[in-house]
Amino acid sequence: MFPSADGEVRALDRVNLEIGRGEFVSFIGPSGCGKTSFLRLVAGLEHPTGGELEVNGLSPDEARQSRAYGYVFQAAGLLPWRTIARNIALPLEIMGYSRAEQKDRIARVLSLVELDGFGRKFPWQLSGGMQQRASIARALSFDADLLLMDEPFGALDEIVRDRLNGQLRDLWKRTEKTIAFVTHSILEAVYLSTRIVVMSPRPGRIHRVIESTLPDERPLDIRDTPEFATLAHEVREGLRAGHSYDA
């Protein structure tokens, strides 16, 4: 429950969910369904008024203190006075990695997000998509098993978004991270996830959880297959039944 100008707002209500290691779980729903709040609760950035929440067997705050997750925000949030490499070094500096270790990790995550050679650029010299990739590299740099992503591609155009979705999917398969991914886009949710959590608003609830039937190997044109269309339809139906389309 969060205080608001007109009293308290129940942002999330009776949410019951377990995310397994190595899963890619998307949270989809209209604005105000509490998907971002849910992610912030997991991250220990907000605190629930009730209920139980465990991250790797720890409380969210303990998980945050043990740096158990990397968080990617809607905006890249790169510090403008640091180069891309120094931006990626930010969490490493705070966590006390040695200089040499920092250098290795920066090089590794830069190539992971295909930004080799851009380390010395300043953020304004990069496109929006590249900035967001740099912010993903930053979240990956300290080897947290869990990646929390809050509409990371929401501000990008569809062409860039398609490409980044493909890259993120590859990255997830290669690194075997657990990813919780908040999105507005049905296509994105279906393409990326092993499980799709459909949420409904006021108060935020989990309306349905849909298991993906898509194969592990997903080229971008998998989105033209009937199987993909069926899943997307299912998600859309779920959103409709959860009154997500009532204005």
Place this chain on the structure above:
Amino acid sequence: MMRSLSRHFLPVLTVVLLLVAVWYAAAVAMNAKWTLDQAARADRSVAPAELVRDTLSQDRPKLPAPHQIAGELWDTTVGKKITSKRSLVYHAWITLSATLSGFVIGTVLGIVLAIGIVHSRSMDLSVMPWAIASQTVPILALAPMIIVVLNSVGVTGLLPKATISAYLSFFPVVVGMVAGLRSPDRLQLDLLRTYHADRSQAFRKLRWPASVPYLFTSLKVGIAASLIGAIVGELPTGAVAGLGARLLAGSYYGQTVQIWSALFAAALLAALLVGLLGLIQRITLHRMGAMER
């Protein structure tokens, strides 16, 4: 290069020339009465050419002409040994040393207060109103008291003047730095929380670098205020030394040319200091990745 030169300097030059022309006209108009009175007393008439010549070369004109001030400036800087009490360089140095000491004290004080205000709610509530109130007291009323009080406890010379400079210059630094240290947005602060950064790390890695552009803006205002403080501080000391003393001595003896040349020296000094800070600002912000403009 030539284009940018003409683009920047042509408008400035035009304005300067216009001002000089207006100034000469005003000098003739304002000083004419004295020339005419003198002529009337000697019972002779003055031709227009003679009138203009005389109004622009009086010893104690109401408004000295630009070339008189330039001449005096030249005389008292290049023409005198810098150790001489008649050297403007000597007096400017006295004022400059008080200005810089006060500026450093004020800046450090301002930054320390801003850090306190940003990190402590009780300081935010208690210090800020006092800082604002301190600037509503006219410095002209306060300066003599500061000088007298410090004198009575045996503190003389540079420090009382520097105190007044610091009093004026800490304020823009406090205001600017509070804004600067608070300029990181929610996302950046949340980001550091996800790394479990402590307050000192958040300060060093985020708040401080974010506040640097604000700091420079404050410093430019602060150094100009420091100079004013130092000059005001020199007035109640009985016109011993410094640009303020030159101003005061000039007004005692009706030496308008001396007053104006001291004023110009002060203005030049201010321009020099602000320009220097601007240069440091450009270099620093460039190294911090600021976009080229």
